Amino acid sequence: MNDKLVLEVNALTKSYSTSGGPLTVLRDVTFGLGESRTCAIVGPSGSGKTTLLGLCAGLDQPTSGTVHLNGIGIHGMNEDGRAQLRSLLIGFVFQNFQLLSTLTARENVMVPVELRGDSGADDLAIELLDRVGLADRMDHYPVQLSGGEQQRVALARAFINRPKILFADEPTGNLDSDTSGKVIDLLFDLNRAAGTALVLVTHNLELASMTDCIIKLRGGKMVGSL
Amino acid sequence: MMFDRWIWLMAWRDSRASRRKLFLFSCSIVLGIAALVSITSLGRNLELAVADQAKTLLGADLVVSARQPFSARAEELIKELGGEQAREVAFSSMALFPKTEGTRLVQIRSLTDGFPFYGKFETAPVEAGESFRSLPGALVEESLMNQFNAKVGDPIKLGQLILPIAGILQKIPGEALVFSTIAPRVYIPATELPKTKLVKAESLARFKVFIKYPSTINVEALAKKHRNTSKDLRLELETVEDRKRDLGRSLNNLQTFLSLGGFIALLLGGVGVASAIHVHVKEKVPGVAVLRCLGASASRTVQIYVAQGMGLGLTGAIVGGALGVILQFFLPRVVQDFVALQIDYRIAWPSVFGAMGAGFLICVLFTLLPILPLRRVSPLAVLRASEAEPLQGDPARWLIFGLMGLGITAFSLWQSTKWYHGLAFTGGILAAFGLLAGVAKILTQVARKVISRSWPYVWRQGLANLHRPNNRTTLLMLSLGLGTFLVLTMFLVQQTLLVDLLPSGHGRQPNTVLFDVQSDQIEGVERLLKDRDLEILQRSPVVTMRLASVKGRAIGDLLKAPDRQRAPNWVLRREFRSTWRDQLVDTEESVAGYWPAERAQDVTPISLESGIAKDLGVTIGDDLVFDVQGVPITTRVAHLRNVDWRRMSPNFFVVFPSNSLEAAPAFHILTTRTPTAAAGAEMHHELIGTFPNISLIDLTLVLKTVDVIISKISLAVRFMAMFILGTGFLVLVAAILTGRYQRMQESILLRTLGASRRKVLQILLIEYFLLGFFASLTGVLLALGGAWALVHFTFKLPFHPPMLAAMVTVTSVCVITMGTGLAMSWGVLNRPPLEILRGE
Incomplete structure (x- = not known):
């Protein structure tokens, strides 16, 4: 086990103001994740899983508490600063794939590298698409691909940046069981090969059990970790 | 980094699925840019024509004129002015064409040798411009020849003088053709004038001396030196520079009118583009959230869509520029009758690029507003479906409004000769846009409140479409309303002027005026009229x-x-x-x-x-x-x-x-009052035969002349209105197409749930009918107000609102809107729901 934490969450709380007063959707969550480690966030609908993932990935700002990614505190950063950090450290996989519909598979994969202004995006994309088994579909548009294929493109895109940490939100939620299995295998294979830490939000306890630790949420509170 | 390679690449990639749509949207500004290109080029061509033809505008270096025969002192001054001189006496009188026995009031001009010193009369045959003086013969304006079916060689009787027609007068240096419709001109040699016996001491005539100087003489200084003396002697002095100034003013007015019309079309197109981009950008929110999630900053994401807006503007500018260059072939024909210049067609590239640049900037400015909310798209939207935050409170919004206002004002000031005209135009445009947008707002609110559950479903649904999210009420109110307003205003003014001038077909209103009847002729004229039972x-x-x-x-x-x-x-x-x-x-x-x-x-x-x-x-x-x-x-x-x-x-x-x-x-x-045209012609003929000095005005002919002039003016107005209407139509098509994609899903859902094609069609037709009806109604009301203001304040006439024209306009706009809406939605209605669900 590597002791250096890639993700360090401390007393994280998120509230929204509503007409009936403040609504706290996440309360006082604390945990850490070391390099190359995997972790699943589980809990019923409305328990705060997605909110926690969004805060950890710097997609939103906490009401209180801190989030450190690779030792950098992102809780005080503005949105553009967090965006820069995302492009350097983070990869994403979403339940509904979130591919850009007007870009081909290859172009979708290239985006993170192009955003960083690095060269060689094309070669890296081809290599990754080959690894996920889509070498012959790389010039197809998302609408021309099946759900499983779209998720594999999303995986290739997530890893092209060689991220320190990957956030996956219900990555198999829109896939049948056969396809789910293949995507999960691929996800963990790529993860291991790249030495990337993984935070997984899922309802699927079988999938959660494949990770190194599980964080259980209920009503916005962390009710346990394994 | 601003607009680096990746931004352009992403803008290009992102446009893949929407290029046809985007091209269609860019068409909204094409006509506006085309109008501006052709008009500013025309302006440049007019400037060049004035510079090229400066001296031919006057036909001489200096003109001395008076409304009475030159006094002895005036003659002394004319002698002192020196140079090479030619003289003209011009007055109105009747001309008789003995072959057809036709008569008409004409302007007779007797001319000595020499004039024009610069330029020449354009005549058929060509040599007639000179030979009529030695022949002697008359040069008769083409419109007059056509009216009486006269040919070269036929006689023309002017007072007691009968001359052969030496040639057809086609163009006179420095004079606009349109004025010939009022009193066609007939030139005769000065030597023949006394034989007409038409000019007497009390006759209304204009006396002119045309002077040509050697190029060494400073004519402006000479005129300045003698201006005070000439005023005392009731003489007017006019130099080439004076004429250029006068002409420049009228050309400026003409050009300003035309270019502001073109600018309205461009602004309307800008509104169309903005609305289309608004819909386009809304569809892009999920993609923007993904880019934000992958690490793109807010400004870089916005740049992608600004780049698309720029591409749109560039496409519009190129297509519009090309169309404008082609239009330049036709525009001179529209205005030729109003200007005393021969307009040559030359592509004025600085004007073309200037207008294209203005069009491009307006397009980009109008796209900024709908793109602005993308700044606020949260990357969290990839996890939760959320839309861009509303703009309220975004200071950048006011910056863009300010830029748009500045752009419009700057253009108006650039096009207007006086700064307050420019500001007034900007104010007027903003007021018209504001009023139409205000009515649209009220309409959406009323539509939201009046719907009752007891109404038939299709009416509820059709009316609800006016206020639901992504409705097209404001856009169509602006495009259809503004187009209707401008075109109908001109039509109403034209109709009011004609109706007001038209004598009633019955009663005791005169239709013939006899003037220049001398005291000793009264008895004879009265007897002649009495013999013909004319009161x-x-x-x-x-x-x-x-x-x-x-x-x-x-x-x-x-x-x-x-x-x-x-x-x-x-x-x-x-x-x-x-x-x-x-x-x-x-x-x-x-x-x-x-x-x-x-x-x-x-x-x-x-x-x-x-x-x-x-x-x-x-x-x-x-x-x-x-x-x-x-x-x-x-x-x-x-x-x-x-x-x-x-x-x-x-x-x-x-x-x-x-x-x-x-x-x-x-x-x-x-x-x-003559009871019939034939009786009138018979009386005219006898009167002119007996009393050649008497002039006679046929009011029916005057009214026809007014109609011709107004028609020529309205041709220029219609030319501009064509751009505004064309743009309005393109905006209408674009609005319906963008709406089609929004309405498609619910139409499909309705059909899936069992709604018949007929019912879906009814809902669409009701929506388009309501939009067309309220837009045209507002346009008609604005036009009635505008026409009343013009008629009341400018022409000082009573305004009779022509209700039939108003009703025809409302009906036509409704039919066009429904027809276009139906044509654009036909594909959705005729395909099975499953096919569309899969396709979408």
Whole structure:
């Protein structure tokens, strides 16, 4: 086990103001994740899983508490600063794939590298698409691909940046069981090969059990970790 | 980094699925840019034509003119002016074409050798421009030749003179063709003038001397030196520079009018593009969230869509520029009749690029507003469906509004000759846009509130479409409303002018005016009319005079006073044609005092028209001295009256009492009414044969002439309106297409849930009908207001709203909107729901 934490969450709380007063959707969550480690966030609908993932990935700002990614505190950063950090450290996989519909598979994969202004995006994309088994579909548009294929493109895109940490939100939620299995295998294979830490939000306890630790949420509170 | 390679690449990639749509949206600004390109190029071509043809505008270096024969002192001055000289006497009289026995009031111009010194008469045959003087013969304007089917060689009778027609006059240097419709011109050699026996001492004629100088003479300085003397002698001096200035002013007005029309089309197109981009950008929110999630900053994401807006503007500018260059072939034909210049077609590249640049900037400015919310798209939207935050409170929004306002104002100021005209135009445009947008807002709110559950489903659904998210109410209100407003306003003004001028087909309104009837001819003319059972409706003696002093101050002194402290120049200098009588006629109405007034011993009481009294700053009891052909007559204002100038009968500013002017040299005006055109022509022929000096105005012909002139003006207006309507139509198509994608899902859902095609069609038709109806209704109401303001304030006429035209307009716009809507939605209606669900 590597002791250096890639993700360090401390007393994280998120509230929204509503007409009936403040609504706290996440309360006082604390945990850490070391390099190359995997972790699943589980809990019923409305328990705060997605909110926690969004805060950890710097997609939103906490009401209180801190989030450190690779030792950098992102809780005080503005949105553009967090965006820069995302492009350097983070990869994403979403339940509904979130591919850009007007870009081909290859172009979708290239985006993170192009955003960083690095060269060689094309070669890296081809290599990754080959690894996920889509070498012959790389010039197809998302609408021309099946759900499983779209998720594999999303995986290739997530890893092209060689991220320190990957956030996956219900990555198999829109896939049948056969396809789910293949995507999960691929996800963990790529993860291991790249030495990337993984935070997984899922309802699927079988999938959660494949990770190194599980964080259980209920009503916005962390009710346990394994 | 601003707009680096990746931004352009992403803008290109992102546009893949929407390129056809985006191209269609860019079409909204194409017509506006095309109009601007062609108009600004025309402006440049006009400037070049003025520069090229400067001297031919006048035909000479200096023109001396007077409304009376040159006095001995004037002749001395003309002699002193030196140079090579030619003379012209111009006056109105009747022309008779013996072959067809047709008669018409024409402007006769007798000319000595030499003129024009610069340029030449364009005639058929070509040599007739010179040979008519030696032949001798007459040059007759083409419109007149056509009217009477005359040919070269046919005789023309002018007074007592019969001349062969030497040639057809096609163009006179420095004169616009449109004015020939009022009184066609006939040139004769000066040597033949006395034989006409038409010009007498009291005749209304204009006398001119054209002078050509060697190039070493500074004509401007010479004219400046003699201007004061010439004023004292009631002579006018005109140089080439004077003519250029006058022409420049009128050309500027013409160009400003046309280019502002083009600019309205461009702004309308800008609104269309903005609306389309709004829909386009809304579809892009999920993609933007993904990019934000992958690490793209807000500004870089926005840049992608700004780049698309720029691409859109560039496409519009290129297509519009090309179309504008093609249009340049046609635009000169539209305005040719209004300008006294030969307009040559030249592509004025600086104007083309300038207009394309303006179009591009307007397009980009209008796309910024809908793109702005993308700044606020949260990357969290990838996890939770959320939309861009509303713009309220975003300071950048006000920056863009400011930039748009600045852009519009800058363009208006650039196009207007006076800064306040530019500001007024900007204010007017903003008011019209604001009003239409305001009505749209009210409409959406009313639509939200009035819907009742008891209404049929299709009506509820159709009406609800006016206020639901992504509705097209504002856009269509703007495009259809503005187009309807502008086009209908011009139509209403034209109709009102014609209707007002048109004499009623019955009653005792005169349709023929005889003027220049000498005192010794009255008896003969009356007998001739009586023999033909034609009643004399009015008989007015006319004495010409000028003002010598107002309230004790000599006109010469008043003219030297500052402008604000005295009457306008034209009032002080004009030649008054006054009459005498002791009663008012039916076109007059008493305002103050009594008529006939009691006569004092040493002064003559007069009745003044109230408008001229106001201009002169006089009222009851004030004294005016008139110079009646050399004899000063002191008068006192005893009565003020309003005159209905619109009525085609002899009207006067100044009326004297009986037994006051009878001794002065006078001519008479008689009016009558001929029952048929044939009876009129017969009477005209006999009258001209017996009394050749008498001029005769056929009011029916005058009305036709007015109609021709208004038609020519409205051709230019329609030309502009075509761009505005065309743009409005493109915006309509774009709006319906963008809406189609929004409405498609719910139409499919409705059909999936069992709604018949007919029901879905009814919902769509109701929505398009309501949009067309309210947009056109607002446009019609605005047009009624605009036409009333123009008719009331500019033409000072009563406005009779033509309800039929209003109803036809509303119906037409509704039908066009529904037809376009139906045509654009037909594909969705005719395909099975499953096919569309899969496709979508």
